[in-house]
Amino acid sequence: MQAVIMAGGFGTRLRPLTNNMPKPMVPVVNKPMLDHLISLLKMHNIKEYIMLLFYQSDIIKNYFGDGSAFGVKIDYILPEMDFGTAGAVRLSEEYIKDDFLVISGDVLTDFNLSDFYNFHKEKKTIASISLYSSDNPLQYGIVLTNAENRIVRFLEKPSSSEVFSDTINTGIYYFNKEVFQYIPENENFDFSKDLFPLLLKNDVPLYGFKSKGYWRDVGNLEEYIHSNLDALKGELDYIQARDEKGNCISPTAKIDPKAIIENSIIGDNVVVEKNAEIKNSVIWNNVKVGEKTKILFDVVGMNTEIDANTRINDFVFIGDNCKIGKNVFVSSSIKIWDKKIVNNNAKITRSLIYEDAFFNELFTDSRITGLSNLQVNPEFASKLGSAYGAFIGQNKTVLVGRDIDDISNMIKRSITSGIMSAGVNVNDLQVISIPIMRQELQNGHGMGGIFVRKSPFDKGTTDIIFIDKDGKDLTVSKTKSIERLYFTEEYQRADFFNVGFLKYPERTNEKYKEHFLKTLDVDAIKKKKFKLVIDYSFGITSTIFPNILGEFKCETVSLSAHLDKEKITRDKNEFTTALENFSYVVKSLGYDYGFMLDSGGETIWMTNKDGKVINDDRFLSLVLKLFLMVTPDVKKIGVPVQASGEIDLIAADHGIEVVRVKDSHYAMMAILDNKDVAFVGGTRRGFLFPKYLKATDGMYSIAKILEMLAKADKTIDEIDYLIPRLFMKKVNIPCVKEEKGMIMRKFMEDNTQYEQMLIDGVKLFLNETDTVLCMPDKTRDLIHLNVESNSPGKTEHLLDEYKEKLEKYITK
Structure with missing residues (x-):
């Protein structure tokens, strides 16, 4: 049996841990994730691999070689550019003989891949997807299947209001070789966004296998530390790394007898001095921990030295080759980038790279909102401007504007400096309304625009609104591109003679x-x-x-x-x-x-x-x-x-x-x-x-x-x-974020007798005039229930009926 392993990810959300290694090589209980995956594949007699590489590919090649040392055969493909998930797999066609597995090299799972393969063969389909029930489906593709397990609806990474199920796509697929005829050659083509919608549109049978067991997409730093602790507890049935004291400690580590190690992973050649405490943490190779130092629920990168009497609070992630002095205090939720030096007696209350106020994502739709001068501060704004300028490209022109608030003026100016540093010209419309800026862009006066305002809903927050060159809001793909540039810092400043210029256009209001x-x-x-x-x-x-x-x-x-x-x-x-x-x-x-x-x-x-x-x-x-x-x-x-x-x-x-x-x-x-x-x-x-x-x-x-x-x-x-009059009533029902997908799935399943519209949430059409809309809120922990009918009494009755149904689904 063959498998195509996608191992080219940048691991942006795992930085600083992935600054010096590709994401699939990040260790889990002292062994690369990709090494664990190969162990799982071998258990199910899958021993021929085509590995798709991209970022820091030599590290993977040097570790695995041709695979013979691991009892497998590995061929490598290094795409010349980003072809998307399906487009990259298309490059493996010449190696594929028949049915094959596709799996990500940075997923941690113990799924029974043999049962999945048998399901795929039984259905006689060209494509099967491994599915899983998740408490938080927002960051994955969600899937709806019928009674025969045929997939009838698929939505990649929905917004909160779009969630209609808690059943997610795990990114593990079985394909027949015939699938290549649906994937264009040398084009950016994605499984979730392109291939699966195409198969559904062409009525090509696509089936979902509901897998059981452990599955975690190690997509961010918190997921990483939890995946290590899960593996340490033995939650994956084929990974047994826990010693009799509940730790995973390399035999080459030197632990002082008076040191305390609890529920932690200790790498090769680590030195832990007396009276040090390490709890619920992951310590990579060649780290030195000084006496009386406390490390609590953290990750420490390779070749880092932490001197005596230092305290590292929870959810701190320290990169490679750092030197942290004596008597240092590091607050919770901090990132310390590679090669950083922290002097003795320092108190670290912010990340030593940039102020990382947004742990998961910057944008809500095409807007960034944060606490004025705390999250949205001049340093943040300048860096954001640089990332946006790199996205726009040198020698182009963008518009900026603001409302009358002083902080909006400060942030706009900081953004402007960042944009100019990237070699982009700025036309400052100064104090202006958003519609006027949109009209200027629609008339071809810029490649994009940024408007800064005090939030109309909260006096303590600032909104930064991004507008495209046609006057519309930015698309999700474009906001993700800006976000990636911001987090990775992979943008260049312009040479001194290419720095952008600043202009103040005249007659804007007159033209409007x-x-x-x-x-x-x-x-x-x-x-x-x-x-x-x-x-x-x-x-x-x-x-x-x-x-x-x-x-x-x-x-x-x-x-x-x-x-x-x-x-x-x-x-x-x-x-x-x-x-x-x-x-x-x-x-x-x-x-x-x-x-x-x-x-x-x-x-x-x-x-x-x-x-x-x-x-x-x-x-x-x-x-x-x-x-x-x-x-x-x-x-x-x-x-x-x-x-x-x-x-x-x-x-x-x-x-x-x-x-x-x-x-x-x-x-x-x-x-x-x-x-x-x-x-x-x-x-x-x-x-x-x-x-x-x-x-x-x-x-x-x-x-x-x-x-x-x-x-x-x-x-x-x-x-x-x-005009006719219908009667609508609305109510908000509190629920935790983790249950939204489950609630929507049950709501759909319990109302299959009615026509359903799945644009935002689920809308039921009871008859020509009566409707019920159940829609998760995008940001808050609640569900919106809107009921409408042709009489006030009926609307009230329906609202009570469906509110009671939804509340029965809620368990937390």
Whole structure:
């Protein structure tokens, strides 16, 4: 039997441990992970390997040679470039005889590969996937199978809201040689993103085998230390490394009799002096630990010396060739890079490489959010700018902008310095709204943009928003590329004569206004002579929108219309008070409408003449109805999956198609790549009109609503009367992150009698009007349950019924 072993990973998340060795060679109980894997393969009579190498390939070749010393045969392939997982395996075709196993060289498992192979042969399929139930499926591909174990749905590394199962793809596959006909040659092609979706699309049978036993993808530093301790406890049935005292200690190590070693792994030629304590830790080869030093739940790299009376707290990861002095204190969750010298009596409270405030990932969608001047500080921002500049490429131009907050200004300037150091030019738009920056990019004025703001939800946090060259949010693949450059630091500074330049463009607001008015029927708005109350939320739009409103001949009363950096972020109580005051003013004045802009100028709230604030879901229905009444030849519109069923009823009345998308700004923008989509509306008061801008712009949304009301010659209350009404109720159900996948899987399995939509979460269609949406929150430990029907009583009953069902799934 043959196996293709993928052993080319960089091990970025394991740094500093992988600075000097490839990830598959990182030791687990004093033996490389890849060595353990070969032991497992031999147990199942798999002895011919094709190893795919890339990063530090010579270390693997020198260790294993041709495999004869290990009782196996090994051929090596070193791809010239990154072809993706499937594309790289395609290079092994000339070696493959028939069915073959594909497995990662950095996975730790004791799965019964013989049972898996028998399943594969029994199904007579060209592709089988080993599956496993995981408490945290977010970082893996999740899979849904039918009663015959045939895979019916596959999603690679879902967001929290996309999780529909806790059954994951382990990255272990059996293939028949026929699979190569589906993999293009010399192209970047991935198993999860490309091959498996292609097989499902072509109705090629793809089966999942639910494996039992131990499996851990050693993907980050915490996983690494836990995998060592698991192996030490004997959780993998073929690894027995524990001695009678519960440790794994190399016979060449020198341990003083008065030293305390508990539940730890000690490598070759390690010296531990008297009264030292090492607990729950992994000590690599050639390390010296001084007397009375304490190491607690840590990893220490090769050739490192730690002097006496030093304390290393938990989750500290020390690279190779470090020298740590006497009486040193190292706080928890610290990384110390290779060859670092720590002087005597030092107190280490931050990583000695860069401030690693984000242990797992930087981005949420296309945004980075962190504590102002703590996580998001000037050093972090400058490094982020350098990584972003390297991603953009030398001699290109990007835009930067900010809100009125002082910390936003500081962070923007730090990012700018980093970008310029990478040889990228910067056009600083200074204090500006996000929609204006998007419009500048859409008009071809930069290869990308970064906007810095104080979070609208938390006064102590800062948002860094990344925008692509077309004005849309960055894709996940691009944010991952920036993240990788940031964490690996594999970017170069420009030569001194290639450093980027800084410019301050002029007439940005004038160009914005010109484009803004060009896409509206200004005369129609003028004729209505609207009376409006506008609340600017103390944001930047107060310096821009009044000049535009003057063109409409509206009578306007402005609220919160000066810049105030202390008030652009509002907590829940502050916002509620502001909304109540705004509503009261509209009602008291008897004006036609009230509009409140968020401080960033992207979304809006609207009231009728009575000061009644329109519900978010109903607002979308009203704006859509208005749009369809005055816009001819509309073919398609887009809305998020959780939008009301009223949208479908309105669309059916006008004979148009509704395209449902994920609940993200990027998904709403991406659907506009389909030229038939004339309008996209969100459920959080954001609207996209592609003839103007393929992103949300609160100022334009107000103007467009006024134009549509004028053209329809109806009030918003009259529009409300024209459209059907459904009744939606929502509740949030607390649950731990680890149970989200299990909850979604059970929810699907228990409701197979209904049509199901799996765009974001799981949406059940009980009949033409009644729906139930169960959707995990992206960041918080809770599940959203949205129920809608054609009567309030029925909605209340369904909400109670499905809330009870979901709560029964929760065990923690």
